[in-house]
Amino acid sequence: MRTWSLALAVDRADPAPVVRQVARGIASHVAAGRLRPGERLPGSRELARILGVHRNTVVAAYAELLAEGWVQSSGGRGTFVSPEIPAALRRRAGGSGAGHRNPGFALGPAPSPRSAIAAQPGVLSLVSGIPDLRLVPVDAIARAYRRALRRPGILGYGDPAGEERLRTAIGQMLRSTRGLEPDPAGLMVTRGSQLALTVTARALFRPGDVVAVEAPGYAAAWDVFRAAGAHVVPLPVDEEGLRVDALEALTRRGKVRAVYLTPHHQYPTTVTLPAARRIALLRLAAVERLAVLEDDYDSEFHYDGAPVLPLAANDPAGVVVHVGTLSKILAPGLRIGYVHAAPEVIRCLAEHRRYVDRQGDRALEVAVAELIEDGELQQHVWRMRRRYAARRDALAEALRARLAGALEFAVPAGGMALWCRTAPDLDADRWAEEGPRAGVLFHAGSDFTFEREPYPALQLGFALLEERELGEAVRRMAVALEAAGRPGPAESGGRTKGRRA
CATH class of the missing domain: 3.40.640.10 (Type I PLP-dependent aspartate aminotransferase-like (Major domain))
Incomplete structure (x- = not known):
């Protein structure tokens, strides 16, 4: 991969020899972590051209760095930052690096996130509000975006x-x-x-x-x-x-x-x-x-x-x-929202x-407009609606089969999640905490309360997973429930608590 030019400068008014200035500048980059162990330095001709010095000056600076142990030379392959520089030596030579210094000013309080919204690999997510990205009409979006990019002036201010x-x-x-x-x-x-x-x-x-x-x-x-x-x-x-x-x-x-x-x-x-x-x-x-x-x-x-x-x-x-x-x-990553109000x-x-964000992605906005005008977005919504309705019903059926008695819920007429009340003897927060260890992620009711106080409920999203995956996610929920301190009910039998709203 081609590297960026080093931020080095030669000060002709500096009494230090130019060779020493170059060597000192490279060493400070290494010390601060901007040049990492094993990273290739520019060739002597290239760096001499950038700095406006004779090539022999750069060769001499590299020789000085080699003698001090900052770099290694690998024959005809070039000069590299030494992989053997101890962290303590880097700290002594150049501090901990700009990327690791504490700020010299106070920071205001930042909101603390309620909970993670992304599952780790292998963990099935029942988090609500995230569409199934496997259903996104990527090809149609890409074609519309390419056409939008060809519009005169589209990459300017809007x-x-x-x-x-x-x-x-x-x-x-x-x-x-x-x-x-x-x-x-x-x-x-x-x-x-x-x-x-x-x-x-x-x-x-x-x-x-x-x-x-x-x-x-x-x-x-x-x-x-x-x-x-x-x-x-x-x-x-x-x-x-x-x-x-x-x-x-x-x-x-x-x-x-x-x-x-x-x-x-x-x-x-x-x-x-x-x-x-x-x-x-x-x-x-x-x-x-x-x-x-x-x-x-x-x-x-x-x-x-x-x-x-x-x-x-x-x-x-x-x-x-x-x-x-x-x-x-469509997809959260496309970032398209809107406000309707009086003019x-x-x-x-x-x-x-204008002073927060200036404007959006003009090419993307034109591309999405084309999808709406051509009916592509409407057809995509109809397809998703059928899929999500089936997934809603599949999740409800799996919960009835495996967790009857632990959860009570009404099947909603719309949306992307079920809101499930937990039985009085269950700790919803403990259940949700055990979820990732069992391979499933979901929200407890306390994630939605004002002071994060305990709330006897779970939110279970169904849009992100296919029917088979939803069944497996519920099986893992039962495992998490057992780990949380209460064995799940029998997989079959028992009165269903689910009802259609």
């Missing part, structure tokens, strides 16, 4: 609100599937829904603003709001979703700036907010002038009956900021996005 072509395509999608009436001026495309939430929080919140959230709920959003200076207040969730009466009580105690919720498939319980609560929420928001941040993270995956329209579809007061994503449809809100968000 609109921080996103490519108008993609905003138009997403608007048509939302009009057909969500009952919305957005035009490009009411949409902004972002690098995933997390950036959409970040920009929205920066634009809407000031330090000390009260933001109400669902609990249990999506902790990554809470961290975004806290980073913007907001005071995050949890509201209870029951079998119908967010308790709007609790939000109303909170507004009576003081000013509430916003409420964040996932009304279509509440995260993580998967329940759908019913019509009466939706109406009450929108009326309360209109009276109190509080922003409603609606996270519509997986609306495409609804399997039974008609999906419920989002809050933004019935928002005459203009209080709803609707956040969505294509990451669950003046979008203009404000775009200005905040």
